[in-house]
Amino acid sequence: CANCQTTTTPLWRRDADGRNICNACGLYYKLHLTHRPVALAKPVIKRRKR
Template sequence: VYTDDAATKLTDRIHPQCFNCSCQDTSTWRRSSLSPGKILCNKCGLYERTHCRSRPLRFSSAKA
């Protein structure tokens, strides 16, 4: 089971998933400032912080 909710306690059965690109594997998970309570992968989180908007999915290899 995967979740993009930052408030959900992660367990052996519940794993994080990026709210923006649905990536499930990243070096660091970040909290979204544009969508409070949601988590982002490192790439989407850094893009959001730098550009003050969500990372376009065309940059993502997770959704094709």
């Protein structure tokens, strides 16, 4: 991810500049119109059991 440097994500997105960003950063940017703080990044992706 160009924002948080993660390498695994369920979905890759693109920001306004065309750089690849992870799903979490893309959704955060869409909601807040600012880049996601690196402090919010989690070390592990949790899967939902459905």
